[in-house]
Amino acid sequence: MTRLTFSLLLFLWQISLFSQEYFPKNDGVSNNNSNYTAFTNATVYVNATQKIDNATLLIQNGKVLQVGTSVKLPENTKIINLEGKYIYPSFIDAYSDFGIEKPKRSAGFGRSPQYDPSRTGYYWNDHIMPEVNAADHFKFDDKKAKELVEAGFAAVGTHHHDGIARGTGMVVALNQNGNNGERILQEKATQHFSFSRSVVKNQSYPSSTMGTLALLRQMYHDADWYAKGNAKNKDLSLEALNKNKSLPAIFESKDKLNNLRADKVGDLFNIQYIIVGSGYEYENIKDVKATNATFIIPLNFPDAYDVSNPYQAEYVSLQDMRHWNQAPGNPKVLAENNVPFAFTTHDLKSAKEIISRIQKAISYGLDETTALKALTTVPASILNNNQIGNLNNGSFANFTITSGPIFDKGTTFYENWIQGEKHVINDLNQKDIRGDYNLNVAGKNYTMKLGGEISKPSIEITVDTIKYKSTIAYKDNWVEIGMTKDDELYRMTSIVSNTSDNLSGRLILPNGLASAFTATKTQAFESKKKDKKEESTPETVSVTYPNMAFGNNSLPKSQDMLFKNATVWTSEANGNLENTDVLVKNGKISKIGKNLSAGNAQVIDATGKHLTAGIIDEHSHLALSSVNEGGHNSSAEVKMEDVVDPDDIGVYRALAGGVTSAQLLHGSANPIGGRSAIVKFKWGENANNMIYSNSPKFIKFALGENVKQSNWGNTETARFPQTRMGVEQVYMDYFQQAKEYEAQKKSGKSFRYDEEMETLLEILNGERFISCHSYVQSEINMLMKVAESFNFKVNTFTHILEGYKVADIMKKHGVIGASTFSDWWAYKYEVNDAIPYNAAIMQNVGLNVAINSDDGEMIRRLNQEAAKTVKYGGVSEEEAWKMVTINPAKMLHIDNRTGSIKEGKDADLVLWNDHPLSLYAKPEKTIIDGAVYFDLEEDMKKRQAINEERNKLMKMMMDAKNGGGKTQTPTKRAERDFHCDTDHLFEGFQDHD
Structure with missing residues (x-):
């Protein structure tokens, strides 16, 4: 072989190696590092239900090779000792718009109606856009990725949030060290639908929820017709819909009733939607369970209303007060009813809120295993990807290292490894300085308590019962403390020693002169977290049907009853009957006459009263x-x-x-x-x-x-x-x-x-x-x-x-x-x-x-x-x-x-306290199918109960505010009163309500 030939072959070989590095491999990871990394002596959660103590996790080339207590380590293995630390599969958000630009309204949107579509070659309605592919619009968002990674996420499902049929979604790894070839795990993973019209398109139809449902039904009918080759013209929308029909279908409802409406459309066309819920599922949980759907649940629990002003407090409806109190229990109710669900950061201001929201849900009774499933295995199942959400052999090396159990308050997230790449959240080697100290500043002694998280400690400086305003910052083994006393600021700086638990260093006095301070540790930090068995679940008020003022504690049931001696308005040929009995059995009008036998029926004395059909x-x-x-x-x-x-x-x-x-x-x-x-x-x-x-x-x-x-x-x-x-x-x-x-x-x-x-x-x-x-x-x-x-x-x-x-x-x-x-x-x-x-x-x-x-x-x-x-x-x-x-x-x-009092008809009846055509007449009982749906005496009891419950909930809100919780300004819930000509316009035509 000549030297020239050898050089050429060497060059081509180098080119080949470069190409293999540059283009992604089929498994989505191009890292060819042959070294191994082992994380030893950790508590490892392989998945939400499988925990291994004192385990080793071995990874290579972005994948999990083995996890267990007896893992044999290859020679070229980098060992990271995680004694006392925990490893969890990194989280997944199946519902996001990560990396997809938010749709913007076009200029002049809604100024005049548009009845015809704006596109040719696509479906006749502009709000149906199943041909949209998220991958065509994707641009990795480093800032948002950092926020998600620091919250524990490694992968997201993302799609274009616009329109009724929104096209396909993709699955993206949040690896900030990679490229899109590595990050895109599934280019077409899901298909998406919603009740919301496009904000970009201006076509007037549909302008209501019922119009949206009708459009969806027609869309599926048309797709079937098109698939059979009946159309004369090409329709790119229907082609895309048919092509992607095997993908998981995710439907955003945003409303507890829309959950059921979406499922009804799915049932009609044999589609089991995955439903993005509203957070109100606890109110109609039986109906939710009956959908057999998997849900994606937002954790947008409302803040307490600031009810300190009694006049403003009157604005807040009992319905909204209840939701503040009951919403954190929504995940628990879903779990108790075996409704599978995943959590999403959708509708949260920041992904970093997710852990605190889940901690709140746990305090309301959600078990931690279900919570972890909702962040890992369930969203992975929704996205039909078994390589994420777990640490099984062959799965992506997506895991988060924490200081303790992941949902414990005070647990620190140290690192989030994504596709085998390390993303530092907090310094894994940062010393825990939390505890109690005797603080000496300028010759005076104080008590200093450091709590909070390891990476972000909190501080409290006191003398006897006097508490001084203080601040602390801890990073890169340096501590900076500020204390304000008599409106004067004392500033302290200390390096953290590996050999001593005490702090000491430079003190800047209020007059600018330098001095020294010391802080002698007297007690190590002890978590205030109670034993879980001792923790009390926050009190929640009972759900009623419906869950608002005047709701029923239980659904009315048909009962047998006998109305005695009423003036009966039959609305039949026999007219009005004086001093007449009416027997109701099994929800029907059984007998009409005088001196009827009650049997086991409840007897209602209707003497001097009037009984009519409803x-x-x-x-x-x-x-x-x-x-x-x-x-x-x-x-x-x-x-x-x-x-x-x-x-x-x-x-x-x-x-x-x-x-x-x-x-x-x-x-x-x-x-x-x-x-x-x-x-x-x-x-x-x-x-x-x-x-x-x-x-x-x-x-x-x-x-x-x-x-x-x-x-x-x-x-x-x-x-x-x-x-x-x-x-x-x-x-x-x-x-x-x-x-x-x-x-x-x-x-x-x-x-x-x-x-x-x-x-x-x-x-x-x-x-x-x-x-x-x-x-x-x-x-x-x-x-x-x-x-x-x-x-x-x-x-x-x-x-x-x-x-x-x-x-x-x-x-x-x-x-x-x-x-x-x-x-x-x-x-x-x-x-x-x-x-x-x-x-x-x-x-x-x-x-x-x-x-x-x-x-x-x-x-x-x-x-x-x-x-x-x-x-x-x-x-x-x-x-x-x-x-x-x-x-x-x-x-x-x-x-x-119905409509009259006649034997055999439905027992739809009203008992009036006076002549029914009188201005002074009131229904004492309104009965449908033999069940009492309105009772005047019960109504008075409900009014009293409403006042008591409002006062109870307002006290809870005041306690929440006084405890440092966030509050929102009271707002009045607008009552609707629809007429034939209720406004036909909506921002750009949504529900004509």
Whole structure:
């Protein structure tokens, strides 16, 4: 071999070596150091449940080779003695935006509506962006990485936090000594979803939670259709969604009800979401458990409210006070109910808060093993990566060295090794100077106590009971102490000796002259941490259903009861029955008559009282998280059942007014609104248990000013329709589309499943009923003509304030009912012709008439609203009462179940202390399905209990403040009262609430 050939081969070999160093290996670590490092004599947690005392951890090339008590060390091993120290797997945060720039609103965002998408070649909705890959936007953030590393983290899952479908997330090691090739452990590890619209995109739809849910459902339908090769055009969004469907799907809910809503979508499409929770899971833990989901839990426990000012303290709701008290127990409740969960730093101001938050959760009963799992093995499982979160052979050498048990107060984090690279948090060899000292300064003696952490000691200097302001800094074996006495500062500096426990050094007196000080150690530091068995768990108040003022300590249960000697308003042909008994058994009205036998039923003396069927409100917006989806002129795809909010205090107030059932309607943002929810006001139950079983299908339509956006503002002129003529055309166009859609379905050819068209088809086929918001006679006539042209009937005209003008035509059309106000008029231009005789006139024509509320205040006194029809129009008392009981039941097609007192019907009853149409009448009991959901006597007890609990919680908050805890300024929780025209705008259109 010639010298030239040899030199060339040597050069190429060197190039090859360089290339191997530069490019990452397949395992993600390019460190080819053949030396070994052994950490000996430590307490090693291989994982959250496997601890080895006096163990050795052997690593090489960024990986764990072996851990145990009898590890044989190779010759070229660097040995680090960790006697008395602990080694834990480093933490993982599965949910972050690390290294991804936060999305920023575009200039002019939200100034005018945008109904069409801004992109071509992608999904029709801009907020669906599954094609986004976090890796394409990633830039390692050294500052944030340092913060996370010092908090004990070695790896994070990160993604682009923008949009409803947010694309894929990646897994990144926080190795500050590496490069991205080494750090990126998984480029596509997860897929992400949320209820939040993009802050970058401006498309108007969806503008509500229910719109988001409908969009997600349609997205999955479309993805399936696209996967079968049915689309004519390429859709990069659907391609990405289908390509990544095998990845773990993480859904950010931010709300305890959204947890369940997200899971419901997942169940529909056989997807088990991993849910990023809200911290309120303890309030509905049974429902949370039933999701079978793994949760990612924030530790954003609220600070105590500063209730020192009694006037400001009144602003704070009992609900918010309770959450302050109960939130730290959320992880314990999840663990007790076997709900798997991981912790996240998401929503914390700093990652460094994580340990103190977990310590607080532990003080509330969370066991330390579960806490460690939530930082290691569970997030590793979420990210589908078995090489992190443990110290098994072959796993990444990601571990943290601590001075003691990782969740003990006073434990110091020394080093965090990531992929075998050391990251120093605190000096491992720093001497522990904590303890008690006799301090001599300028000839005077003081007592000095050093506590806190080894690396960051605290200081207290006293003489007898006098405590002096003092400071301490300890770094690189130097101690600096400051003491203020009589407003004069004494400054002391000492080097820490390895041979002596005492401190001595230079003293700078207040006059600037130099002197010396001494501090003689008298006692070693003893942790004030009590034995865990002796530790007391902080007191927490009981959770109620719902967990707010007037909540139930336990859910009401059906009970057998006999009402004796009541005046019974049957709302049936037999009218009012004097001195009559009503027997309730198994949630049903069993018998009606005189001198009935009680058997084992509870006897209720109703002498001099009135028993009626529960009031039914045909038109309500109570108990909803959002009411309008105005992003399109038709939102037939949205469902009010998706956004039922059982915690609305209006439910309890409605019960106090004798209301047992209601139709929860979409608002009037568009001609074709959303599908209704028909509910029983079962206070304390979840949303599903409030909704009628086999519920009749209804949908909200709307006419008038709202739908053509006359009252939306000057910028809202882009969406069709803008005139009443346009409203008619919307109906014609959509029903024609529905007919064509049906023809395609029946043809046997491939068709795209469309939730909106499916709903409209139900109307055409008589399977779904319309309740139409209406005012002006011309529009009422118009909709009936549209319906007749498509061969269906309008079920109900609601509001219908000009119904008296067209009552005969409505009857001829076959309208089931007219639901109106008693005496609202002139509150906007299109109701100028409203009259208080409207209900009576329509009834005289032969229409089925009801009185509705459309208002959270009016629903509490619908009995009085019904009474007005006696005054205006001379309606009989019995017929007036039917307008809030059996008549609305007939409109809603639930009259076979409720609305009157008849044997076999649901025991939805109200016991009044006076004539039910009287101003002075109060419900003493409101009963649904035989269970008492409102009791006047119990209500008075609840009021007293609320005052006592508020005082108790305020004292706890004062104690927390006086103990040095952080506080927040009291704020008033805004009450919601939705109407048809509740504001359609939201920062840029979120929930129209």
